[in-house]
Amino acid sequence: xxxxxxxxxxxxxxxxxxxxxxxxxxxxxxxxxxxxxxxxxxxxxxxxxxxxxxxxxxxxxxxxxxxxxxxxxxxxxxxxxxxxxxxxxxxxxxxxxxxxxxxxxxxxxxxxxxxxxxxxxxxxxxxxxxxxxxxxxxxxxxxxxxxxxxxxxxxxxxxxxxxxxxxxxxxxxxxxxxxxxxxxxxxxxxxxxxx
Amino acid sequence: xxxxxxxxxxxxxxxxxxxxxxxxxxxxxxxxxxxxxxxxxxxxxxxxxxxxxxxxxxxxxxxxxxxxxxxxxxxxxxxxxxxxxxxxxxxxxxxxxxxxxxxxxxxxxxxxxxxxxxxxxxxxxxxxxxxxxxxxxxxxxxxxxxxxxxxxxxxxxxxxxxxxxxxxxxxxxxxxxxxxxxxxxxxxxxxxxxx
Amino acid sequence: xxxxxxxxxxxxxxxxxxxxxxxxxxxxxxxxxxxxxxxxxxxxxxxxxxxxxxxxxxxxxxxxxxxxxxxxxxxxxxxxxxxxxxxxxxxxxxxxxxxxxxxxxxxxxxxxxxxxxxxxxxxxxxxxxxxxxxxxxxxxxxxxxxxxxxxxxxxxxxxxxxxxxxxxxxxxxxxxxxxxxxxxxxxxxxxxxxx
Numbered sequence: 001x002x003x004x005x006x007x008x009x010x011x012x013x014x015x016x017x018x019x020x021x022x023x024x025x026x027x028x029x030x031x032x033x034x035x036x037x038x039x040x041x042x043x044x045x046x047x048x049x050x051x052x053x054x055x056x057x058x059x060x061x062x063x064x065x066x067x068x069x070x071x072x073x074x075x076x077x078x079x080x081x082x083x084x085x086x087x088x089x090x091x092x093x094x095x096x097x098x099x100x101x102x103x104x105x106x107x108x109x110x111x112x113x114x115x116x117x118x119x120x121x122x123x124x125x126x127x128x129x130x131x132x133x134x135x136x137x138x139x140x141x142x143x144x145x146x147x148x149x150x151x152x153x154x155x156x157x158x159x160x161x162x163x164x165x166x167x168x169x170x171x172x173x174x175x176x177x178x179x180x181x182x183x184x185x186x187x188x189x190x191x192x193x194x195x
Numbered sequence: 196x197x198x199x200x201x202x203x204x205x206x207x208x209x210x211x212x213x214x215x216x217x218x219x220x221x222x223x224x225x226x227x228x229x230x231x232x233x234x235x236x237x238x239x240x241x242x243x244x245x246x247x248x249x250x251x252x253x254x255x256x257x258x259x260x261x262x263x264x265x266x267x268x269x270x271x272x273x274x275x276x277x278x279x280x281x282x283x284x285x286x287x288x289x290x291x292x293x294x295x296x297x298x299x300x301x302x303x304x305x306x307x308x309x310x311x312x313x314x315x316x317x318x319x320x321x322x323x324x325x326x327x328x329x330x331x332x333x334x335x336x337x338x339x340x341x342x343x344x345x346x347x348x349x350x351x352x353x354x355x356x357x358x359x360x361x362x363x364x365x366x367x368x369x370x371x372x373x374x375x376x377x378x379x380x381x382x383x384x385x386x387x388x389x390x
Numbered sequence: 391x392x393x394x395x396x397x398x399x400x401x402x403x404x405x406x407x408x409x410x411x412x413x414x415x416x417x418x419x420x421x422x423x424x425x426x427x428x429x430x431x432x433x434x435x436x437x438x439x440x441x442x443x444x445x446x447x448x449x450x451x452x453x454x455x456x457x458x459x460x461x462x463x464x465x466x467x468x469x470x471x472x473x474x475x476x477x478x479x480x481x482x483x484x485x486x487x488x489x490x491x492x493x494x495x496x497x498x499x500x501x502x503x504x505x506x507x508x509x510x511x512x513x514x515x516x517x518x519x520x521x522x523x524x525x526x527x528x529x530x531x532x533x534x535x536x537x538x539x540x541x542x543x544x545x546x547x548x549x550x551x552x553x554x555x556x557x558x559x560x561x562x563x564x565x566x567x568x569x570x571x572x573x574x575x576x577x578x579x580x581x582x583x584x585x
Contacts, residue, residue, distance in 0.1 A: 039554075065266070065279065066265075067282060067308075067458075068262075068457040068458040069457060070479075071456075071466055075265060084455065084479070085457040085479050087263060089309075089318075090310065091312065091316070107311075109318055110308070110310065110339075111308055113457075113500070113501055121481070121499060123516070123517065125318070125337065125515060127318065127339035129339050138338060138348065138349075140338050140352070142337065142532065142547065144499050144500075144519050144530075153528065153550035155548025155549065157350065158338070159350065160348035160349070165387055192555055192585070195234065251461070260460045260475045262458040262459060262475040269461075271461055284477070284503050285505065286474075286505050286507065286511070304511060305513045305534075306505070320513070320532065333533060335544075337532065352532065352547045353532070353533070353547045355544070355545065356543065359429075390582070
């Protein structure tokens with residue numbers, strides 16, 4: 001049976017509709033079909049935080065303290081074996097640039113655990129509590145921090161306020177350090193899921 | 196060339212289809228185009244949990260204990276300087292109302308770290324393990340808890356069972372406290388991403 | 391008024407399009423309308439990790455150590471009351487099979503906290519740092535681990551590298567244990583959100 005011209009037109013509309021539907025479906029429901037290179041952060045934020053660990057002599061400056069240590073170690077000297085087993089609690093100032101004395105835009109609060117015996121690696125759980133004219137809200141992070149690598153990626157697992165429900169990846173760099181007392185981290189926060 | 200009536204009809208169907216597609220695409224694939232005010236939780240749950248911290252004399256009642264402290268502090272008295280450096284581990288009953296003696300619907304399990312020297316702030320990592328006729332599953336939380344503020348927002352970063360893959364924000368209020376031994380938290384859990 | 395045949399055809403195309411649209415909408419934009427059973431992981435990974443806890447006599451083998459304990463307990467013997475209040479830090483090898491001596495494909499790094507007084511329950515925060523020909527990247531986990539249950543579900547809250555922005559659920563099983571020194575966990579990681 002030969003199709004009439006209107007029927008052919010109908011068929012074209014129908015097929016084109018199907019084509020559009022599959023395209024829509026691809027772009028919204030199956031992000032994993034894209035290659036990674038296509039993702040661009042929807043928001044980007046570069047911040048610094050400054051950690052001054054208590055060593056028994058810097059009570060007034062210190063922004064962090066060792067609170068747990070393995071057997072045989074104490075709470076004023078980081079443990080041997082690459083500090084394996086030390087837990088430090090911190091409340092560090094966050095600045096927009098790499099100057100410890102710049103006006104803070106918030107506080108980095110949480111803990112790190114040195115968790116490796118044969119190199120410097122920490123496990124991080126912390127929150128950026130931002131309170132400035134530009135940003136009000138919190139950003140929550142967890143992840144592994146292999147300190148000897150130039151850049152390390154951790155997860156942004158949630159946020160509140162201006163960062164409501166955000167997710168992403170944060171790239172950490174050790175921007176500077178002085179002995180085992182001061183270190184400054186540069187955090188490049190890339191939000192890929194924003195609400 | 197003038198269009199025949201069937202062709203015009205086809206055009207209408209096609210354009211209407213396109214219109215529906217763009218609407219569908221907007222609502223599903225680009226949540227960031229909405230303003231924050233438009234978000235309503237898909238599920239809401241208000242629960243209470245009750246923390247009784249071990250102080251050396253309440254072994255039988257206590258639901259939490261100090262397990263780490265900064266140099267010079269001990270494990271039965273919360274440390275000076277706003278408890279900075281204390282880690283407490285807890286397994287607290289969860290109730291539907293604000294009565295400690297109501298039948299528990301689950302347990303709040305995890306830890307808090309006092310992480311600030313000049314005010315009361317804690318960092319929380321914990322799980323609600325719910326086991327009742329209404330809810331079976333777990334909800335995982337992390338975030339900063341500035342205790343002196345009336346309400347504090349933390350992140351719901353995942354869930355299992357009835358809360359499979361859920362994400363959201365939980366608003367915490369200190370509902371009551373007695374000295375430094377008992378406190379009761381009201382948690383208003385708002386799930387924005389449900390599966 | 392009777393409809394002409396082309397008009398009826400148009401109507402059929404239109405209704406079928408609507409039908410497809412609602413289907414597409416259901417599958418992509420409103421996952422909560424599905425029942426839980428319909429979800430299949432987009433990726434699945436089964437891995438093992440091996441924890442050897444330091445007991446004062448196994449310094450060279452040990453991959454984890456007690457670093458915090460409640461009042462009255464020490465750092466070489468797990469505390470009484472179901473180890474309530476112990477925090478252990480670990481850096482455990484990950485293998486593809488259940489053999490401790492297989493070539494590791496990465497390290498499981500983080501901590502567990504025994505948080506219950508009347509049964510064995512731990513709270514976990516850790517990262518799989520994978521570094522093999524098959525997988526490069528990190529997977530971040532948190533959740534409650536009621537050890538006496540055959541299987542326990544925790545949350546995969548984020549990832550980096552090959553696991554960029556992934557979320558999911560991991561089912562943990564105690565695959566073997568020897569006294570209180572060695573235990574092996576089987577982790578069945580199901581990624582439901584991939585990018």
